[in-house]
Amino acid sequence: MDVQQSELKQDIAKVCMLAGKIMLQNGAETYRVEDTMNRIAASFHYPDANSFVTPTGIIFSIEGINTTRLYRIKDRGTDLYKVTLVNSLSRVISDGQLSVNEAYEKLKNIEENTDTYPIWLHVLSASIISGCFLIMFNGTWKDFIPAMLSGGFGYAINLYTHAMIKIRFLSEMFSSFVIAVVAFFLVANHYGTGLDVIIISSLMPLVPGVLITNAVRDLMAGDLVSGLSKGAESMLTALAMGVGVAIVFSIF
Known part of the structure; x- marks a missing residue:
């Protein structure tokens, strides 16, 4: 027994x-x-x-x-x-x-169960989200398509680099770099006008919203170790995104 x-x-x-x-x-x-x-x-x-x-x-x-x-x-x-x-x-x-x-x-x-949405649908969703955020940030409709292109391309690069490198900081930094480069190219060739709002809206699909929310919720629940570590991880993600964009601005 x-x-x-x-x-x-x-x-x-x-x-x-x-x-x-x-x-x-x-x-x-x-x-x-x-x-x-x-x-x-x-x-x-x-x-x-x-x-x-x-x-x-x-x-x-x-x-x-x-x-x-x-x-x-x-x-x-x-x-x-x-x-x-x-x-x-x-x-x-x-x-x-x-x-x-x-x-x-x-x-x-x-x-x-690995039934997930296909990669192309992830990229398409990121593109649409980027364009919608541009309108939310008071951008013009002329920049809607450039935001979709840079956001979708950057998100695709993020998926690819994360699968290859397995280091989240590097994949997000490189994705932000690519987003800024695409935005610069589109604005320089008169396909867009608001460089700053295009870049910001294109970065939104990379923002770790769930991670930030969980960090705050864990801190409120008294789980200090988890809350602080998740908060640090989200801050590191924000830093990686900022570094990628800053590199492009320093070059151009």
């Missing part, structure tokens, strides 16, 4: 860790990840579980398990649909409708 109880606790810990991993890798706030993991454990009659989450790691334990589980988070992105799926699944678990094994299988399906 003790062996079966220990194995059950191990399986519950696996479910909680997988749920936390999926949420943290896809843009969930720290407090939400911890709360979801603890709720899942409590749903399986172990309310004494403890979780500690940072942007780069998850630590989880249940009373009675000799080994504390640790998972290192290396890659993070934004897929709020997966976060929503895990949240919905945790509610189903809380209602007692799933066993431990069933919950684990469903979480594995969520994790392995």
